[in-house]
Amino acid sequence: MRGTLGFRSLKPYATIDGSAGYKGRSPMRMGEFFQLWDEIHDVPLLPSADEIRWKLTNDGQFSVALAYDMFFMATENCPYSELLWRSRAPSRVRFFTWITLKNQCLTADNLAKRNWPHDDLCPLYQRQDEDCHHLFVGCDYMVAVWRIIRRWCSASFAIPADEENTLSDWWLATRRRFRTSYRTDFDSAFMLICWLIWKELNARVFQHVSKSPEQLAEDIKQEIAIWRVAGIFFQFHE
Incomplete structure (x- = not known):
């Protein structure tokens, strides 16, 4: 030594x-x-x-199997993980949806926890503090976009703001109201809407440009058409 x-x-x-x-x-x-x-x-x-001893076993012996099991000691039961990762949405959209459903995307409340510069007010409506639940459930801008898309696809379902649920609970409950053949398309549409809402928020913060709910809804429709060509949508509204 x-x-x-x-x-x-x-x-x-x-x-x-x-x-x-x-x-x-x-x-x-x-x-x-x-x-x-x-x-x-x-x-x-x-x-x-x-001698080298491994602290996680009584005899101090290391094994690959025990190390593998260690990674799952703190796992939690996630009711939507299989639906999410098996959806046809692009990988980056699925990953974004994952962190959104976990309330981990970088909204103002999570930026504050990291002591990063931020504005507490939601950039989309400037009336309430921003967090994941507000942005994707309660924000008036988000509500307006959902209502436009709902009318466009001629479907009858509750949008996130209509029910006092978390975003994940709303998604799981709402998809069950569709016929089985439509559920995968609904999953992709849900993820796409959240993704483009997030991109709109970032455009306002970093590029200082904004779109009305009607303009963003048109972007969503155009993206759905592109995703349909890519084989992501099969049953969704033309």
Whole structure:
């Protein structure tokens, strides 16, 4: 241990102000050295050979199987994970939907937790503080967009703001009201609407441009047409 620290190889010299220094060692390296010294100088050294022990087992033996199991010790039951990851939506849209349903996308409340610059008010309507639930459920702008799309596809279903539920609970409950053959298309439409709402928010924040709910709804319709050509939609409104 003493040899690896290299303490004996440090050669003192006098600095300009008369204080002691060590050749070949920057102040940062010296600080790291003495920090390490403080942490290990009380560690008892035994004459026996060193051995590596794994703290997660009683016998200290490591195994790949136990390490693999460790990754799932804190897993939670997620009722929508299979629906989400098996949907036909593009990967980046599915991933965004995942963090949105987990309330982890970078809305104002999550930016505040990181001490990042932000504006508390929702950029879409400037009346309420922004968080995931407000943005994708309660925001008047989001409500207007959903109503336009609902009229356009001639469907009768409750939009997120109509029910006092989380976004994930609303999605799971609403998709069950559609015929089985339409549910996958509804999943993709739901993810697309959330994705383009998020892009609209970012356009307002970073590019200082904005669209009305009607304009964004037109963008959604055009994107649905593109996704239909790509084989993502099969039953959705022409």
